[in-house]
Amino acid sequence: MEQWRRNVSRRGALKLLGAAGCGLAVGDWFGINPVFAQEVPTSKAIEPFTGPGPNPHWNSVGPYVSEPLKAPLILLTDRPVQLETPRQYFRTAFTPNDGFYVRWHLPEIPNRVDLANWKLKIEGNVNKPLALSLSELMEKFRPVSLAAVNQCSGNSRSRFQPRVPGGQWGNGAMGNAMWTGVRLRELLDTAGVKAGSVEVQFQGLETGPGPKGLGSNVFLKSLKLTDSVLDEAVVAYLMNGEPLPMLNGFPVRLVVPGYFATYWMKCLTWIRVLSAPDENFWMKTGYRVPDKPRGNTTPEEVKAGGVKTVPITRMPVRSFLVSPDGQSKVPAGMSVTLRGIAFSGYGKVVKVETSEDGAKTWREAQLGEDLGAYSFRTWEAKWTPKTPGNYTVEVRATDEKGNVQPDEGVWNPGGYLWNRIEKQDIVVGKAS
Amino acid sequence: MLAATGTAVLAQLQSGSYGSAKPNSIEQTAAAQMSNDGNFAVASFPSFAPELAEGEGRAETESFCAMCHSTRYIVMQPPLPAATWEAEVNKMTKTFGAPIPEASAKKIISYLQTHYTPETRKQ
Numbered sequence: 001m002e003q004w005r006r007n008v009s010r011r012g013a014l015k016l017l018g019a020a021g022c023g024l025a026v027g028d029w030f031g032i033n034p035v036f037a038q039e040v041p042t043s044k045a046i047e048p049f050t051g052p053g054p055n056p057h058w059n060s061v062g063p064y065v066s067e068p069l070k071a072p073l074i075l076l077t078d079r080p081v082q083l084e085t086p087r088q089y090f091r092t093a094f095t096p097n098d099g100f101y102v103r104w105h106l107p108e109i110p111n112r113v114d115l116a117n118w119k120l121k122i123e124g125n126v127n128k129p130l131a132l133s134l135s136e137l138m139e140k141f142r143p144v145s146l147a148a149v150n151q152c153s154g155n156s157r158s159r160f161q162p163r164v165p166g167g168q169w170g171n172g173a174m175g176n177a178m179w180t181g182v183r184l185r186e187l188l189d190t191a192g193v194k195a196g197s198v199e200v201q202f203q204g205l206e207t208g209p210g211p212k213g214l215g216s217n218v219f220l221k222s223l224k225l226t227d228s229v230l231d232e233a234v235v236a237y238l239m240n241g242e243p244l245p246m247l248n249g250f251p252v253r254l255v256v257p258g259y260f261a262t263y264w265m266k267c268l269t270w271i272r273v274l275s276a277p278d279e280n281f282w283m284k285t286g287y288r289v290p291d292k293p294r295g296n297t298t299p300e301e302v303k304a305g306g307v308k309t310v311p312i313t314r315m316p317v318r319s320f321l322v323s324p325d326g327q328s329k330v331p332a333g334m335s336v337t338l339r340g341i342a343f344s345g346y347g348k349v350v351k352v353e354t355s356e357d358g359a360k361t362w363r364e365a366q367l368g369e370d371l372g373a374y375s376f377r378t379w380e381a382k383w384t385p386k387t388p389g390n391y392t393v394e395v396r397a398t399d400e401k402g403n404v405q406p407d408e409g410v411w412n413p414g415g416y417l418w419n420r421i422e423k424q425d426i427v428v429g430k431a432s
Numbered sequence: 433m434l435a436a437t438g439t440a441v442l443a444q445l446q447s448g449s450y451g452s453a454k455p456n457s458i459e460q461t462a463a464a465q466m467s468n469d470g471n472f473a474v475a476s477f478p479s480f481a482p483e484l485a486e487g488e489g490r491a492e493t494e495s496f497c498a499m500c501h502s503t504r505y506i507v508m509q510p511p512l513p514a515a516t517w518e519a520e521v522n523k524m525t526k527t528f529g530a531p532i533p534e535a536s537a538k539k540i541i542s543y544l545q546t547h548y549t550p551e552t553r554k555q
Contacts (some may be wrong), residue, residue: 040449051510052511077508107475112472246474
């Protein structure tokens with residue numbers, strides 16, 4: 001009742017009406033009736049930060065903001081821009097471009113690219129350096145399309161215990177798109193990689209004010225020329241059949257299927273063949289994981305020193321429940337559909353299972369269309385909670401290599417490689 | 433007419449509750465003017481300076497940290513132990529070459545440790 005009374009316009013109207021004589025009929029019109037036994041819940045803004053415990057929410061806790069060519073997304077940081085995709089965008093296998101998460105490292109990111117001058121350069125230790133306009137890329141090379149998940153290495157970092165510094169992502173630093181472009185291998189072959197080359201380096205239009213030679217000056221990533229992922233990599237100029245949003249890497253970005261997004265260089269402008277290993281910050285120090293199962297270590301081991309690290313590469317298998325999301329109660333006896341997505345950087349997802357009884361029993365979910373080994377795969381399962389109570393729905397996926405999601409978290413100082421089984425509390429209420 | 437059907441119906445539902453709230457809606461963006469040349473542009477990225485905790489060292493923190501990044505990088509973090517804040521500021525100066533005078537860097541570390549650890553963080 002209190003909320004009604006606080007409603008200024010109604011109160012004002014009642015006051016005015018009161019002056020003319022407010023009878024019982026007018027009171028009914030304004031819904032003033034004393035029989036309601038219960039208040040509706042009060043809506044509260046989410047807390048502004050989480051910790052030192054794990055973030056209990058599916059997404060990060062920032063406010064929604066509207067950035068150029070983007071739907072309102074969850075703000076992590078504004079300069080450089082980091083935005084998280086809200087949970088509801090994962091109801092479909094493909095993540096729309098305007099809902100796709102954003103992650104930049106350095107503040108100088110493009111607001112404008114002039115395609116009359118922009119060229120993709122293939123240079124370094126090659127026989128014939130190339131400089132290709134976007135129209136040359138589109139016309140001179142065979143277009144290929146593939147569905148692939150782009151996931152930030154630090155996705156779900158806010159689950160870590162103890163917490164680690166870095167972007168405090170919930171689960172929404174990921175997205176799946178149909179990428180269309182040119183095979184990286186075709187570009188490298190056209191330029192002709194010289195003997196003695198060891199790595200290929202990627203540079204985009206992402207720079208910072210830091211001194212030359214440091215990680216704060218330019219973002220650079222490299223892959224070994226012996227890495228078979230190069231045969232699958234694509235220089236993409238279309239994302240879900242549309243130009244890439246500026247914040248997702250217009251005009252072209254590198255697609256490295258199965259690998260974390262750190263290699264998926266946005267606004268890719270230089271492809272550089274190297275004759276010596278890349279020792280820049282973003283390879284030698286950043287984006288490295290312990291050379292141990294699941295990249296798992298402890299703060300004590302790190303403090304003691306000697307934890308050998310390697311550059312992060314493939315994404316471990318993950319699955320998510322997208323709906324129901326726990327925001328509304330489910331009536332007992334109602335058959336609801338559990339829905340979500342799953343993926344793995346090691347190959348296609350072959351099984352998704354759900355449990356509603358604290359992982360005592362698991363049931364196999366129905367998998368959606370197979371859109372390729374590196375795509376999101378949708379899944380669904382019917383669930384009828386028979387009696388009122390508090391339930392926890394758990395979901396786990398298995399990929400074609402036999403990797404299954406574990407129910408243990410992971411810890412490393414970078415906050416990488418999280419793939420623990422996801423759990424969602426669902427409140428079931430009486431239906432009669 | 434709810435009144436005519438009596439209290440039996442009313443007891444089954446509650447409707448028309450509106451709470452007062454901050455108008456924190458997001459404006460729709462109008463389409464930009466575009467020409468047919470090779471320029472592909474988007475508007476400036478909006479920036480939102482968060483309110484940092486009041487105290488000694490806030491001015492240094494706001495000006496030096498914001499040379500390279502928004503101070504939302506601070507408030508986005510969970511409460512972090514004092515040693516982690518020290519390591520973060522040292523990473524900015526030593527690894528990333530941020531030109532922060534030593535005395536100011538010390539003040540920034542002390543400010544972050546005073547307001548943003550599990551023991552001290554309030555906002």
